[in-house]
Amino acid sequence: MCELFAMSSRQAATVNFSLEEFSRHGGLTGPHKDGWGIVFFEDDDVRIIKDTTPASTSPWVRFLEDHPLRSQIVISHIRKATLGELSLKNTQPFTRELGGRQHVFVHNGHIPGIQDPKSFELGFYRPLGTTDSETAFCVLLGRLQHLWLASDWPPTSAARVEVLRSFARDITSLGLANFIYSDGELLVAHGHRRRQEDGEFGPPGLHMLIRECPHSDRSFETTGLTVAPLDQRVALFASVPLTDEPWRPLAEGEVLAVKDGETL
Structure with a gap:
């Protein structure tokens, strides 16, 4: 199965991101060798890198380590293909414009029924x-469209999250449906089920970690993040914990919305 990673922070931060540890799962310490991708939100747009080679050997991971990018929202995915050939168009994250915003989606699981137009x-x-994951993203955008094209733009956080909750409820009936979505302001994570170490499928499908860094007079480095001398709060999501810190497993079906590192 694929693995997901995301960050929402109060102040822009680098994600050297546990990038080293996360990328190891992409073909070195894990079987997710069918490509990877990462999105950095910046100025109402996104920087996106996708590659069909394993993350553990991708030159783009080395590039990011040498040229760290700062962002308040970062979303990444390493792929183990279950549906769709190995190609850039089947590599996540997926992005689309809606209502003058970039929207980004990553999914871990298998929901083939999403491709039934009836x-x-x-x-x-x-x-x-040709992936079920991208089809799911298109279905989600169709449900969000009336909000983002309405006259009272932008839509409220509550209205957006309710659409995400309804969408999550619907797709969990199809199979395994862990996903992370962002519109550049909110980051929404849905934890479901995934294959566990014992080979059985069950929760948790995502884990969350909150880091708080009080104001100081100088920059410092913590695991995977370089923090400027500002009051900082960071919310991290990952399919499996990337450090020995106290990551909290999301309950099956739990939906969390985060803005600037704060849970709404």
């Missing part, structure tokens, strides 16, 4: 590739 309407958006 049950899940695509609306305006169509997938470029």
